Amino acid sequence: MSAPVIELRDVHVRYKARNSTLFRPQYVNALDGVSLCVKRGQTLGIVGESGSGKSTAAKVLVGLERPTSGIVLFGGEPLISFTAGVRRRLGRIVSVVFQDPATALNARMSTRDALLDPMQVHHVGNSADREKRVRELVDMVGLPQSALGAFPGQLSGGQRQRVAIARALALDPQIIIADEPTSALDVSVRAQILNLLTDLKNQLGLGMVFISHDIQTVRYLCDEIAVMNAGRIVEYGSAASVFDSPSNEYTRTLLSAAPSLLAPRTFS
Secondary structure, eight states, X not given: OOOXXXXXXXXXXXXXXTTOOSSSOOEEEXXXXXXXXXXXXXXEEEEOOTTSSHHHHHHXXXXXXXXXXXXXXXXXEEOOOOOHHHHHHHHTTEEXXXXXXXXXXXXXXXXXXXXXHXXXXXXXXXXXXHHHHHHHHHHHTTOOGGGGGOOXXXXXXXXXXXXXXXXXHTTOOSEEEEESTTTTSOHXXXXXXXXXXXXXXXXXXXXXXXXXXXXXXXXXXXXXXXXEETTEEEEEXXXXXXXXXXXXXXHHHHHTSOOOSSOOOOOO
């Protein structure tokens, strides 16, 4: 069994509340003792309603949020500092696919420039190597080579998200964190993007964290599921066990919600 690439141990993130005062400070626990791990070749789903803490967990996983307490490990080593240099190193290991590709992509950058940018920032290869990698990436996500000259406004929502996925793969990361990657897309293309993510995970041996409020979509995609409520993980286990025998009332409430248009995956 592979070792975790990222691991959180009893992580707490606490913010000062808006109604806090100098003499009577009040705090909100965005994360309250969260422990989880992400391995290569597996997909972890983090599911919960708005405000449950799943996006804060994602920020901790990519090194953008420093825990108030607890331990974050990358490759088994504790993450002590959160300097720009450390974040740059983590950027080679973990990439993010954001919710809305229309805002995640620079409207003034062509697809080629958007894919070249992370490689140039991290000084990966020479000009010829980077150009070759760009062409490989558009093939990998199912876009035609003609898309390289297009700007985001000239692409459909599904095509923009494919560009965003290609950009996330540019540095050959070990982990992809997908934060609600289909919620801004038309229903007709959601399944295509989910299938693409699954195929890429299997093809490249990626670890993946899929964050969503839709537990049925998470069921379709994920090997393990962490259900979050009020900053805590209230259920954590294999997708099969969470769906077949949920132990928490909140999980049962999510499962009783309207079913997704996607058919659930069959477990052997």
